Every structure is written in C-alpha cells, then in structure tokens.
Amino acid sequence: DAHNNIPSPPGLPIIGNLLDIQDEVPIRGIEHLIDRYGPIIKLNFLGKERITIASVELLEELCDEKRFWKTPGDGLASLESKENPAEKSHTGLFSAPTEEDMDWQQAHRTLMPAFGPISIQSMFGEMHDIASQLVLKWARMGPSYRIPVTSDFTRLTLDTIALCAMDYRFNSFYQDELHPFLQAMTSTLTASSDRLKISSLIQKMLPWDKSGEKLNADREYMRVLSRELVQVRRDHPTDKRDLLNAMVNGKDPKTGEMMPDGLISANMVTFLIAGHETTSGLLSFAFVNLLQSPDAYFKAQQEVDRVVGKGKLGIEHMKNLKYIEAVLRETLRLTPTVPAFTRSIRRDNPNDFEELAGGKFAVNREDKILCLISKTQRDPKVYGDDANEFKPDRMLDENFLRLPKAAWKPFGSGVRACIGRAFAWQEAQMAIALLLQTFNFRLDDPSYKMKIKQTLTLKPDNFYMRATLREGIT
Numbered sequence: 001d002a003h004n005n006i007p008s009p010p011g012l013p014i015i016g017n018l019l020d021i022q023d024e025v026p027i028r029g030i031e032h033l034i035d036r037y038g039p040i041i042k043l044n045f046l047g048k049e050r051i052t053i054a055s056v057e058l059l060e061e062l063c064d065e066k067r068f069w070k071t072p073g074d075g076l077a078s079l080e081s082k083e084n085p086a087e088k089s090h091t092g093l094f095s096a097p098t099e100e101d102m103d104w105q106q107a108h109r110t111l112m113p114a115f116g117p118i119s120i121q122s123m124f125g126e127m128h129d130i131a132s133q134l135v136l137k138w139a140r141m142g143p144s145y146r147i148p149v150t151s152d153f154t155r156l157t158l159d160t161i162a163l164c165a166m167d168y169r170f171n172s173f174y175q176d177e178l179h180p181f182l183q184a185m186t187s188t189l190t191a192s193s194d195r196l197k198i199s200s201l202i203q204k205m206l207p208w209d210k211s212g213e214k215l216n217a218d219r220e221y222m223r224v225l226s227r228e229l230v231q232v233r234r235d236h237p238t239d240k241r242d243l244l245n246a247m248v249n250g251k252d253p254k255t256g257e258m259m260p261d262g263l264i265s266a267n268m269v270t271f272l273i274a275g276h277e278t279t280s281g282l283l284s285f286a287f288v289n290l291l292q293s294p295d296a297y298f299k300a301q302q303e304v305d306r307v308v309g310k311g312k313l314g315i316e317h318m319k320n321l322k323y324i325e326a327v328l329r330e331t332l333r334l335t336p337t338v339p340a341f342t343r344s345i346r347r348d349n350p351n352d353f354e355e356l357a358g359g360k361f362a363v364n365r366e367d368k369i370l371c372l373i374s375k376t377q378r379d380p381k382v383y384g385d386d387a388n389e390f391k392p393d394r395m396l397d398e399n400f401l402r403l404p405k406a407a408w409k410p411f412g413s414g415v416r417a418c419i420g421r422a423f424a425w426q427e428a429q430m431a432i433a434l435l436l437q438t439f440n441f442r443l444d445d446p447s448y449k450m451k452i453k454q455t456l457t458l459k460p461d462n463f464y465m466r467a468t469l470r471e472g473i474t
C-alpha cells in the first residue's frame with residue numbers, strides 16, 4: 001500500500017537507523033538520507049518508526065490543520081517536571097498536546113494578548129536596556145577582545161526574556177559563572193538532546209550511572225525556583241506589564257478561569273527555555289552571514305545609518321529596517337534554529353490514514369511525521385539553484401510575500417506556531433541595529449568556515465569576532 005511506498009533506508013536489528021544520526025549534528029544524518037532517498041523517508045529508532053518529510057509541497061499538506069496537528073516531539077516533553085504527586089501536573093505551551101487538553105487551551109487563550117503587538121512594543125525599553133549592557137561590555141573590552149559570539153548573545157537573550165517575562169535580572173554580563181537556574185536548565189537541555197546518542201544510551205545502562213538522579217534534581221530545582229517566583233509576585237504585586245502578571249492576574253477569556261500556580265510555573269520555565277536559545281542562535285548566525293557577505297553587511301549598516309543615524313535607536317525605527325528584516329528572514333531560512341517540528345493525524349479526523357502527494361504515499365494514524373524545515377527551506381523547486389546561498393534580497397517584502405506559504409516556516413505553523421515570534425523579532429532587529437550603529441565588526445579568523453552545533457537548537461560553533469567602535473561613537 002501507499003504507506004509501504006515510503007522509502008525506508010536500511011538499518012540494523014534493534015537499534016534501526018540509530019547509527020545514521022550519530023553525527024555531531026544529528027539532523028545532518030537525516031538530511032543525508034533525504035538527499036539519497038528523496039523528500040519522504042521512513043526511519044526506525046529502537047523500534048519506533050518515524051517518517052520525515054523534506055519538500056515544500058509535502059510540508060504544505062502537513063500544515064493543513066483540517067487533517068493534521070502538532071504532536072509534541074519526545075525531546076522537550078522531558079523538560080518540565082511533573083513529579084509532584086500531591087497535585088495535578090501541568091505542561092507548558094510548547095510541550096502540551098493541542099486537543100481538548102486544558103493546559104494548552106487555557107494558557108494559549110490567557111497569554112495571546114500578552115504576546116500581541118502592543119504588549120511587545122511596551123517591552124522595547126527593557127530590551128534596549130539589556131542590549132546596552134552588551135554594547136558596554138564590547139566597547140570596554142576593546143578591539144583586541146575575541147568576542148565569544150554565541151555565549152554573549154545567550155547572555156543577551158536570556159537576560160532579556162527574564163526581565164520582560166518576570167522582572168528578574170540574571171545580570172549575566174556581570175558574572176562568569178552561570179546562575180544555578182541556568183546551569184540546571186543547560187544540563188537538562190543537554191540531557192534531552194543527547195537522549196538518542198549511543199554513548200548516552202550506554203552510559204544509562206551502567207550500574208553506577210547517576211545521570212537520571214541528576215536530571216531529576218535539576219528539574220526539581222527549576223520547578224521550585226519558578227514556583228518561588230510566582231509566590232514572590234503574589235506576595236508583592238506590581239502593575240508591570242510582563243508575562244508573569246499576565247498569567248497571575250489574567251482570566252481565560254472563554255471560561256473566566258485563572259491559571260493555577262503549577263501551570264504558571266510550567267510556562268515560566270517554557271518561556272525561559274524557548275525564549276532564549278532560539279533567538280541567540282538567530283543572532284549568531286546572522287553575524288556569521290553578514291561577516292561572510294561584505295555586500296550584505298554594507299547594505300545593513302547603511303540602512304541603520306540612513307534610518308537611525310547617530311541618535312538613539314527607538315521603537316519607531318523598527319518598521320523601517322527592511323533590509324535587516326530580510327537578513328533575519330534569510331538567516332532563519334538557511335539555519336532555522338528550531339530545525340524541525342512534528343505532526344500527526346488529528347484525533348478528530350475520521351480517516352485512519354491520510355494520503356500524500358495525490359495518493360503516492362500514505363501516513364497512518366499512529367505515525368509521527370517530522371517536518372524537516374532545515375531541508376524544506378532549501379527546496380530548489382522554490383528557491384532555485386542558489387537555494388544554499390545567503391541572499392537577503394530574496395527576502396525583501398516584495399519577494400517574500402510571493403513565496404508559497406509553506407516555503408518559510410521557521411516559527412512553525414497554524415495555532416501551534418511560535419507565540420514569541422514578535423518578541424524574538426523585535427529583540428533581534430533591535431540588537432542588530434544597535435550593534436551595527438555602534439561598532440565595526442570583523443571575523444577573528446578571516447578563514448572561519450561555519451560549523452554547526454546542535455543541542456536542542458542549532459548554533460554556529462567556535463565563532464569569534466572583533467569589534468571596533470565607529471567614529472563619532474563615545
């Protein structure tokens with residue numbers, strides 16, 4: 001039948017195709033198989049079957065919300081602690097199933113206004129505050145400093161989301177050691193992304209292995225701390241317009257109910273995680289691209305000089321930074337920091353299977369289908385022979401708005417698309433504009449070849465640059 005038409009690259013007994021993803025960047029392994037077997041393949045990991053699709057045409061079908069919906073992947077689900085037996089466990093927006101599940105529905109309805117344009121614009125001042133700390137650091141360190149780009153951008157995005165979401169200052173630019181919350185979060189993220197690595201599967205079988213206990217302790221620590229933050233806010237109410245207040249005081253517009261503390265803290269942790277890795281990766285890749293493409297760098301800096309000049313960067317400039325917007329779009333096309341998402345047949349879809357590509361293939365109800373956007377966004381049928389090249393012009397509005405809908409999906413799709421998109425966009429656009437206004441940048445190693453590192457998200461590895469203050473900037 002059509003299900004069997006899906007090519008399935010041979011694997012080994014028991015472990016299946018696990019060896020194919022032991023690459024340092026696991027999705028690369030899947031991408032290589034796609035190159036060999038075509039835009040839809042069936043893989044087997046330890047007995048679990050996984051289908052992957054990698055063309056814009058197929059993604060268009062998988063994004064049809066009448067037929068398919070999000071099934072949370074296996075990765076992030078393990079991040080949120082559910083181990084307090086005394087109360088109902090709660091799941092954050094990212095990992096919750098869509099269906100009648102109250103957690104997703106309630107948090108989604110309560111939080112949508114808090115992520116809307118007016119609310120995000122009101123966060124500009126705080127975003128600018130943290131970005132100015134980054135500018136100060138690089139200015140003071142001077143041109144001989146090898147800027148560790150991804151870690152400084154991680155400080156930026158983490159401090160920004162913590163300040164805007166819950167009025168908490170990690171002050172990461174003023175410490176070498178990561179805050180214990182961040183250490184716990186980082187090791188949980190690493191454990192989650194390593195779970196299919198053979199080395200970590202073997203490690204877990206060793207009798208003296210303590211990684212499970214450490215993971216539980218880290219999760220518990222995050223749960224307790226985020227619960228404390230909710231309690232502190234309840235004890236000391238403020239009228240600040242942040243995400244925590246939206247959750248503590250907000251009512252579900254449909255039911256009038258308020259969010260229980262466990263649901264608030266699960267979402268707090270979700271925002272801290274989902275809200276920083278992704279944006280910091282985007283900024284890092286954008287700088288790699290700009291520094292390796294002098295023409296684009298020049299156009300971006302010229303745009304800042306024309307739109308903002310030497311004065312203070314403000315929210316009013318954002319809508320006129322069209323070229324920088326195209327740079328960000330093109331960066332997320334080539335290196336989507338969330339490189340894939342998962343879909344399956346909707347529970348309320350009466351069909352037990354769905355045909356794809358006009359009946360050539362079919363997927364069953366129990367199938368989880370990985371939509372590999374790191375590949376669909378380089379589809380030569382849509383982007384042409386130069387699909388692998390960085391060309392921001394193709395992402396200027398006049399071209400971007402003409403693309404097929406499924407050609408650019410770095411923020412996911414439909415009701416389960418990224419709730420923080422406007423937040424990330426404002427933060428990234430502002431940071432790039434402020435940095436290009438203040439400094440001239442160059443690669444630390446002019447022959448740098450981009451290498452990608454995959455934890456939960458993608459980031460450039462071993463990337464350093466140098467910054468010199470521009471003339472007239474003090």
Ligand code: HEM
Nearest residue numbers: 093094274275278279338341410411412416418419420424
């Ligand atoms: C969902 C990407 C920034 C919070 C998603 C999804 C993607 C994504 C692809 C959908 C995943 C799926 O279908 O399984 C990104 C990228 C970002 C970014 C590329 C930055 C460049 C942010 C920020 C926040 C955030 C700043 C929070 C402030 C979330 C949440 C969800 C989500 C809560 C789940 C939404 C739901 O299912 O209702 N993001 N994200 N993201 N993102 Fe983002």
